[in-house]
Amino acid sequence: MFKKYRILKWVSLFVLGLIIVIVSFGFWFKSLIPPRDLSVTTTSATELAYLTHDRVPYRGKILAVVTSADTMGDSGKSTGYELTELARAYYTFQANGFEVDIASPKGGKPPVVIDDEDMGAFDFAFLNDSIAQHKASHTIPMNQVVVDDYQAVFFAGGKGAMFDFPDNMAIQDLVRNYYQSNKVIGAVCHGPAALVNVTLDNGEHILANKTVSGFTNKEELLLISDAKIIFPFLLQDKLVEQGASFNEGVMYLDNVSHDQNLITGQNPWSTWSLAEQMIQQMGYVPKQREITAEENAVRVLLKFHKAGKQPAKQLMESLLVEQNKPLDRVLIAKHGIIAAMKGELGQFAALIGLVSHAKKYESKSRKI
DSSP: OHHHHHHHHHHHHHHHHHHHHHHHHHHHHHHHSOOOOGGGGGOOGGGOHHHHSSOOOOOEEEEEEOOOOOBOTTSOOBOOEEHHHHHHHHHHHHHTTEEEEEEESSOBSOOEEOOGGGOOHHHHHHHTOHHHHHHHHSBEEGGGOOGGGOSEEEEOOOTTHHHHSTTOHHHHHHHHHHHHTTOEEEEETTGGGGGTTOBOTTSOBTTTTOEEOOSOHHHHHHHOTTHHHHSSSOHHHHHHHTTOEEOOOSTTSOOEEEETTEEEESSGGGHHHHHHHHHHHTTOOOOOOOOOHHHHHHHHHHHHHHHOHHHHHHHHHIIIIISOOOOOHHHHHHHHHHHHHTTOHHHHHHHHHHHHHHHHHHHHHHHO
16 A cells, blocks of 8 residues: 555656646746737838838739638638738739739639738738738639739639639639740749649640649648548649649748749748749849848758758857847747657757747847
């Protein structure tokens, strides 16, 4: 009996100690996350220097296309287009002299996905922009788009695109027309679903022997484990099946493929560079802009995955202390959580260590 009591006592102490460790870690982890700057929610387009300073002369029009699907098939799960992908591309095109119209398969007001944690100044500016909001709420039906009015097309992502982009004949006709006319076609995240089922006049599939990127199988299945059942196909699989060479980058980080006039991005974090490569493909030098805190965090994360913790730490110190650049350490922390979800505990610890170093560097830069 005494032995049993002693075992129970040690088990109780172990459980209590484990709870204390977990709670303590939770408080420490929370201390690494900076408080949200609520003032950013009121940002207006007129406050964005990228748009207002050194205005670029009018160069024409670009069509942005978003999904009309509000649910993921028969799953009952809500969806729509990703606001961040539309907003950032919209303002990149606008800053570079292009007017942007917005279309969708059904027209009218399409469903939108707004992830508060990923929202930045440009995204809130889009929500506060009466002209942009009118266009986003009164999208042009795809079968009413005047194809010749635009110099390029951009397909925004959002899981709904998997359901209404591939079989839309107006989308197929526009993509075929633009590709064969050497106009620029851009698509990000699930947006490349617009390329599925497009056959050129010579009988070849548009994706045949093209290098493309899009939302990967790993990215899809980590977030939605039953994606193979919910979606009509996994995007990466379908692009490869139709002849593409799939360029897969690091999960949830910037990765763009540029094959002639076809430019595709892997996920939302690819939007900035994809839009600027579209501008470049149209023959213009993209207007300079201040790199965002999120993009700097992406640079650190890419360095981490390609070269290891120490080079990533050095880059982070250079950005925060020497260059006094902003850095989104929340994004780095999220990638730490992703590593934990994948069972990569060593990588989780290394990334959380980077978040801790980022906090110290920020404090150091404020003192300089």
